[in-house]
Amino acid sequence: MTFAFGPFGRAMLLLFAAIAFSVAPGKAKADESAYASWGHDPYAARIITGDIDRFWLAYDASSRGRRIDAMRSYVANGSPGEHDFIPNRIRSGDHLASVVDDHEAYYQTVRPWTLRARSYVPQIRRIFSTARKLIGDEAVFPDVYFVIGALSSGGTAGEHGLIMGTEVDTLPTKRDQSACQGLTWLCSAAQPIDRVPFIVAHELMHAEQWALNRDRVEEADNATLLQLALAEGVADYLGERLSGLRRVAPYVPFGEAHRAEVRDVFLAARTSTKQREIAEFLYNDPALHPGWPHDLGYDVGYRIAQGYVLNRADERAAIRELLAMKDAEKILTISGYAGKP
Numbered sequence: 001m002t003f004a005f006g007p008f009g010r011a012m013l014l015l016f017a018a019i020a021f022s023v024a025p026g027k028a029k030a031d032e033s034a035y036a037s038w039g040h041d042p043y044a045a046r047i048i049t050g051d052i053d054r055f056w057l058a059y060d061a062s063s064r065g066r067r068i069d070a071m072r073s074y075v076a077n078g079s080p081g082e083h084d085f086i087p088n089r090i091r092s093g094d095h096l097a098s099v100v101d102d103h104e105a106y107y108q109t110v111r112p113w114t115l116r117a118r119s120y121v122p123q124i125r126r127i128f129s130t131a132r133k134l135i136g137d138e139a140v141f142p143d144v145y146f147v148i149g150a151l152s153s154g155g156t157a158g159e160h161g162l163i164m165g166t167e168v169d170t171l172p173t174k175r176d177q178s179a180c181q182g183l184t185w186l187c188s189a190a191q192p193i194d195r196v197p198f199i200v201a202h203e204l205m206h207a208e209q210w211a212l213n214r215d216r217v218e219e220a221d222n223a224t225l226l227q228l229a230l231a232e233g234v235a236d237y238l239g240e241r242l243s244g245l246r247r248v249a250p251y252v253p254f255g256e257a258h259r260a261e262v263r264d265v266f267l268a269a270r271t272s273t274k275q276r277e278i279a280e281f282l283y284n285d286p287a288l289h290p291g292w293p294h295d296l297g298y299d300v301g302y303r304i305a306q307g308y309v310l311n312r313a314d315e316r317a318a319i320r321e322l323l324a325m326k327d328a329e330k331i332l333t334i335s336g337y338a339g340k341p
């Protein structure tokens with residue numbers, strides 16, 4: 001997700017586990033079975049929005065300070081996708097009730113926009129169809145679940161499919177600032193509802209990465225900054241192409257305005273597997289470079305992916321190679337990002 005998740009568990013991220021599968025060591029067999037349930041027919045995948053309606057029914061049936069039972073019921077009776085969203089995100093009905101009470105103005109602000117999620121089903125279908133043509137027979141198409149969570153994640157992938165944290169993905173551009181009290185990090189990165197097709201396309205590319213790399217899960221523990229940035233940048237690059245929507249995150253204009261500086265720092269750190277150095281570019285606010293936006297690694301990876309496709313004669317083969325990412329250094333060289341290939 002593309003996408004700013006703030007301090008909520010992004011350190012658990014693993015490279016080829018769709019950037020959000022949170023695959024634990026020794027869990028490869030479970031993930032293999034999950035992948036096996038994903039079909040190759042873009043029209044067979046389900047797009048499920050029922051959890052949104054159930055959340056608002058639970059919300060209306062409760063009141064501030066008295067939401068625990070209603071939210072416990074919402075969590076317990078959710079879709080398979082919502083259940084995948086519980087670990088490290090919704091966490092529990094009790095936690096969700098607490099978050100809703102603490103940020104009720106935010107939830108009230110996004111409510112009418114969350115209900116528009118189902119209107120994007122035709123666009124998502126077109127994205128899936130285009131992805132099938134672009135990637136080929138091995139493309140996978142998980143179900144897509146739109147859920148309401150605890151303001152911790154805008155998009156991820158789980159055992160049962162792609163999961164959209166709809167309350168994060170639907171913050172209107174024009175809004176009462178009281179809705180953002182105590183949520184500065186979220187409101188600076190949350191995207192309006194019309195960005196949903198891009199977010200779905202981005203997460204779908206993480207699913208394709210997983211499908212092409214499911215036999216390499218153990219490598220994720222030692223993923224380098226370059227590999228992680230490429231994983232996110234490729235998802236951004238192909239997400240744009242599939243959805244027809246441009247990237248709008250703060251790292252985009254900053255990356256353009258500071259190309260040389262960002263490139264030099266990134267190239268020097270690209271082989272690092274240390275969290276401190278990775279955090280300068282991904283999933284955190286940079287500590288060593290005040291003024292840099294978070295997630296600049298997405299922009300670096302995007303530029304590498306874009307250059308790689310431009311410098312390869314066979315575009316379709318190049319896209320598959322980006323998703324498979326067998327040799328990140330080779331991709332970097334051919335892209336021209338570090339200098340002429």
